[in-house]
Amino acid sequence: MTLTFDHPALLYNGLDEYTSVVGAYVRSAVTSGDAVMVAVPEVNLTPLRDTLTDVRAEVVFADMTVAGRNPGHIIPGVLLAFAARHPGRHVSIVGEPIWPSRSAIEYPACATHEALINAVFAGRDASILCPYDVTGLGQDALADAWRTHPVMITREGRRPSPSYADPIETADRFNQPLPAVPPEADIFPYATAQDLSRVRAFVADRARKAGLPERRIDDAVTAVNELAENSIAHTDGAGSIALWSEADCLIVQADDHGIFTDPLAGRVLPPLNVPGGRGLVLVNHLCDLVRVHRRPDGTSIRVHLHGLQL
Incomplete structure (x- = not known):
């Protein structure tokens, strides 16, 4: 049938x-x-x-x-x-x-x-x-x-x-450029797996200072760690995190020079016997909005987490 x-x-x-x-x-x-x-x-x-x-x-x-x-x-x-x-x-x-x-x-x-x-x-x-x-x-x-x-x-x-x-x-058609990262954003570069612990600490510190509730700080840290880990695993390794707040929202953007080729990444879980491929699904689950922009020279992924306590 x-x-x-x-x-x-x-x-x-x-x-x-x-x-x-x-x-x-x-x-x-x-x-x-x-x-x-x-x-x-x-x-x-x-x-x-x-x-x-x-x-x-x-x-x-x-x-x-x-x-x-x-x-x-x-x-x-x-x-x-x-x-x-x-x-x-x-x-x-x-x-x-x-x-x-x-x-x-x-x-x-x-x-x-x-x-x-x-x-x-x-x-x-x-x-x-x-x-x-x-x-x-x-x-x-x-x-x-x-x-x-x-x-x-x-x-x-x-x-x-x-x-x-x-x-x-x-x-x-909807692979549209993201609004510019504001000049006041905090920037953190990374290049190797040894940098991931510092990426997590950076996100936790800035999210707490911005007023993100404790229950959501773990979401932010986990999501950004997945993005940085993907950069290190699937590109030349060099990338950066930009973090800032707007209204009640914490925003984090990960930029690297990898070419995002799978349009269904983050939408479909791979079979259980296939390793990897679940990071962006997790990011989509944890964040209130995920925008992906495939640039000619790489990829930008921006995540939003609402609930800042101002």
Whole structure:
């Protein structure tokens, strides 16, 4: 049997249309015996859950503003994790990773996620419906929805997207330069494995001084150590860490001269018998946002951790 993956985008206008169309999708999936998850922002989650009282017990609900706060975590930590809990069953998921209050710095990671779903789930027995708010989102985001989804659902019905393109090439459209590192950032260079302990100490010290809670300092230290360790293992070894704070957020950027070649790195766990390949998945799990920029002369990876106590 050939397994097919269905990845439509729903362009919805208003809450009534949202709950009607998404509710019908969920009920149909439950009736078909699918494993069903709804992962959408809380503003839509509560009214949708309230309209699904007849099938609510058969559905897993998740607030995407929490579970998907980092778009890079959604594929491994939400979608694939749910599918793995239901081997042998068709899974139907409502996933809404892009909403109007997503920031401009988050958006390229969101659009990259939407494109790469098609590569990760190709050949899997799954359906993922992605709602898009046509009144709250800008025209660029709606145009990207047509590029990243093979099928679109509008008021006129369901039809193939004429703008859909190869998911890897589409994801590469969002390989956008990061904002400049501010001049006040603390910089720490590294070159060998012997430098890693000093990298960890540097991050812990600066994160504590910036006001990051103790429970999150370990997250910052572990994430940055993984980035530096990857640089040392897979490049000429020379790299640097830049660290600063903005509003309630600690930001760390790792720069090296390695060429980032695997677009799915950090999205898919390798088989258990394959060593390595899990570092960026862990970084995506620990951080509130991860942005990757592949430069002509190397790679920049910037991570955000919220919660500074100012």
